[in-house]
């Protein structure tokens with residue numbers, strides 16, 4: 113069963129609560145929340161107050177993707193605001209093991225993300241602490257970018273490692289996922305599909321969730 117994680121980066125921020133309710137009613141499992149700081153990535157988005165405001169609105173798993181430099185000092189705030197999963201970038205954490213410890217100490221699930229140009233070398237050394245691995249299929253910073261096809265072998269490679277070493281770790285793919293790319297991503301081993309523009313850029317986000325799930329299921333052979 114593939115998990116669908118709509119990214120609110122492409123939502124209408126003027127009616128965010130209603131947009132979140134719509135994708136929840138449509139059967140999405142996660143809500144992907146993209147946090148950007150204008151340093152690690154060239155864009156600024158959401159902070160803990162938005163996570164806190166959405167928490168009473170939704171029972172979805174809040175999947176917080178931190179695209180921020182040195183995230184350690186902000187992890188407790190996102191945890192207190194209502195994050196369920198906190199994912200940090202390997203490239204942004206000089207002491208990744210310590211950062212993951214901070215997430216676990218906050219009682220949250222921990223994820224690590226890899227940019228397209230980053231090799232997932234070293235992943236096995238932090239695997240015991242991980243609940244999720246995120247393979248970026250665009251360069252982080254913006255929604256609506258084109259899927260980088262060269263990432264498909266990387267997804268397969270990470271999947272093989274997870275299956276061998278820690279099969280309960282979720283493999284998430286983020287960037288350019290839509291009805292055309294979803295099946296290949298799932299065939300390569302993804303468990304969680306993040307989709308921003310494909311869901312919230314659609315006329316009806318609820319229908320878009322259903323269509324994406326159908327496309328994803330075809331990649332599982334179901």
Ligand SMILES: O=C(CO)[C@@H](O)[C@H](O)COP(=O)(O)O
Pocket residue numbers: 119121122144146177179250251252253254255256257286287288289306307308309310
């Ligand atoms: O983390 C990011 C971008 O940095 C993503 O989560 C985007 O929000 C995905 O948007 P689409 O590529 O699906 O439009």
Ligand SMILES: [Fe+2]
Pocket residue numbers: 119144145146177286306
């Ligand atoms: Fe993201």
